[in-house]
Structures are given as C-alpha cells and as structure tokens.
Amino acid sequence: MTTDDSTPGPGARPPGFSTRALHAGQDADPATGAVVTPIYQTSTYKQDGVGGMRTGLGTGYEYSRSGNPTRTSLEVQFASLEQGDGAWAFASGLAAEDAVLRALLVPGDHVVFPDDAYGGTYRLVKKVFEPWGVEHTPVDLADLDAVRAAVRPGTTRLVWLETPTNPLLTIGDIAAIAEVAHAAGALLVVDNTFASPYLQTPLLLGADLVVHSTTKYAGGHSDVVGGVVVVRDGDDGRGGTLSARIAFHQNAMGAVPGAFDSWLVQRGLKTLAVRMERHCDNAERVVEFLQSHPRVTKVLYPGLPEFRNHDVAAKQMRRFGGMISFRTASVDDALAVCAKTELFTLAESLGGVESLVEHPGRMTHASVAGSLLEVPDDLVRLSVGLEDADDLIADLATALG
Secondary structure (H helix, E strand, O other), X not given: OOOHHHOOOOOOOOOOHHHHHHHOOOOOOOOOOOOOOOOOOOOEOOOOOOOOOEEEOOEEEOXXXXXXXXXXXXXXHHHHHHOOOEEEEEOOHHHHHHHHHHHHOOOOOEEEEEOOOOHHHHHHHHHHHHHHOOEEEEEOXXXXXXXXXXXXXXXXXXXXXXXXXXXXXXXXXXXXXXXHHHHOOOEEEEEOOOOHHHXXXXXXXXXXXXXXXXXXXXXXXXXXXXXXXXXXXXXXOOOOEXXXXXXXXXXXXXXXXXXXXXXXXHHHHHOHHHHHHHHHHHHXXXXXXXXXXXXXXXXXXXXXXXXXXXXXXXHHOOOOOOEEEEEEOOHHHHHHHHHHOOOOEEOOOOOOOOOEEEOHHHOOOHHHOOOOOOOOOOEEEEEOOOOOHHHHHHHHHHHHO
C-alpha cells in the first residue's frame, strides 16, 4: 500500500510524525462521515459485475485475505510513519518475518544474523529455514569488521539487524551496515520493534525493509497481536520489486490480521508519539535508580554514555526507548526480582502501557539456550510503562531489597 495521501503539495512543509499518525490513510468515512476508520468486519465484497471490484482507499476489494479497507488504512498509516513506499500487515511479528524470509530467500542463500537476536526470530531461522537450505551466520552486529567478515558476496542475500536488540539492547549502525550489505549485493532488514518508528526511521538510513511486531509499541496496549513489513521499494535481486514480492506472499500465504486487530493497531499508532516520550522519561528515571543500587551489577541502556555504541544510538535515534536490561549477582537474585515486583507484572511481551518484568533466559529466550545466542542467566529485562516513575522505582526498590 502506498502513502500517496500523505504527500505534501509543492512547497508545503512535510507533516510531522503525530500529524501523519492521526491522518495518513484515515480520511473520514465517505458513507457516514465517521472520523475513525470503520472496522470492516467482512470476509467478502459485492462486485460490480464479474471481475468488477469496487474501489476504496485506492485499491479493489474482493476477499478480505487479499485486502480489507481497515487493514489498508493501517498499512497506509504505517508506511507513512516509517517513510516507506509500501507496508503490509500480518497476523504477528513472526508472520511478518516469515514473509520476508520466504519472499526473498531460496535454498542455498545465506543470512547474516545478530548474535543476540530475539529468540523467536532465531528459532524461525534455525528450525524452519536452515532445514530448508538457508544458511545463517550469527555475528556481533555492533562490530562492523565482524559484519564485513561474515558477509559472503554473491551468497549473502540478507543482513538481518535488530537495533536495539532483544534483550541486550545492542546498537547496530544502520547506515554503515547498509553500506556493507549493499556493497556485497545483499539487502538490509531492520527489526525496528524496540525503537518504534517514532524513535528511529531505518529506511531513511539505508535499510531496504523494516519489520515490526505491532503487538509491542505500535499497538501499545497489550490487547492485540500483529506484525508489519515496510519497504523502501527497489530491485529484489531476482528480477522483481520488493513491494511485489511482499504483496504476493502476504496474499499467497494468507497470514493476515483481521479487521478488528488492524483497527486496534491503528488506534495505538495515533498515540505512539506521546506514549514513547513517557516511556523514555520513565526509563531514564529507572536507569538512574538502578545504577545506584548495590545489588545491580550492570545496567544495559543505550542512553548511558558508557554503553557500547551510545554515540551511534544518539545519532540514529530520537531518544533511547523504554526497554532496560540489568544484571544481578546471580540467577537466584534475578529470579527473586522477577518474583517480588508488583507494579512490574511478570509477563512476556513488551511495549504496552503497563510495566512488565521478565527473565529472558527462562522466558522469551529459552529457545536459544545452549546456542551462540544464549543470554546471561542473571539478566532481568524491564519494559517500562506509563505509570508514575516514583511508584515504579519504589516497586523495584522493594524487589531488590
């Protein structure tokens, strides 16, 4: 889906992020004048004669796997926020990732992959695509020399980057890695879930595709599961375009979100800017507290001047996000913190309005245990929500006490 409705006229100032979040793809309903995009809870559409599809929001509709007006509205909105040429919504973040991998890879291809990626992404690459014949090399993507060494010109088709990573919050230099990938004839995919399009815009830094779990900050209210792929359109390396590849696989594989799920994500995006500012404000307060606590041995947060690649994060991010990881003296201490918090709910996922705490080694990253991607067992991950910062700090003080 394109963002033609959000393009300013000649000489006009481009609309800001929040304006695009509220208006891109969201014209008032022509039938009723409703200012909120309707939930088109339908599976099929009446046609104006055989093969004569009705139109709306710039595309024809015949069957809701192939296209749904609520989903189209979300896709136009998301493409505008990421400043891409097109976006395609999926039923989950992993469904979006699977579509990218399946659309762009064939057996014999090679992927350069983060050595501290999200466990579900690693499971998909290792357990699904490796048996299919796709090779991958885990590498420290904060180390440009390591990236260059891992790339195999002519064979590497994708460089897959998370920045910040989950859960170690490692920062990769999007622009520099894009140059390395493109020099080798590869495409750069950036998982922008942790930063959100408000804090970071990878396509403007040279990335070719961006993926999100819209379950997280995009939806923002822990009430929906979804994913999205956004592209800066260009040659897919096999005689087609990225837009055509992703669009075809979305329809052919059918892992699409329903109308209500699409509506929930779209609603969440409308407040993304103000939510991310509060997430960042609260996270900075929590980081300050954790740094001073004697039972915390290390705080991982891109906003800290001593954090590895802090200068890169400062260059490519608006602020440093609402995710924090910290290490304790032992696995028992980490588990005790997770067990004792009250405002920080013990749960997987992240990016919602409520604060969450988890033990990555035994929860979200259990699938990478024993691999090169295994995370420290004394690590605690926080998704800092929108509660009063003083209350969050008091909760952590009790749990650490």
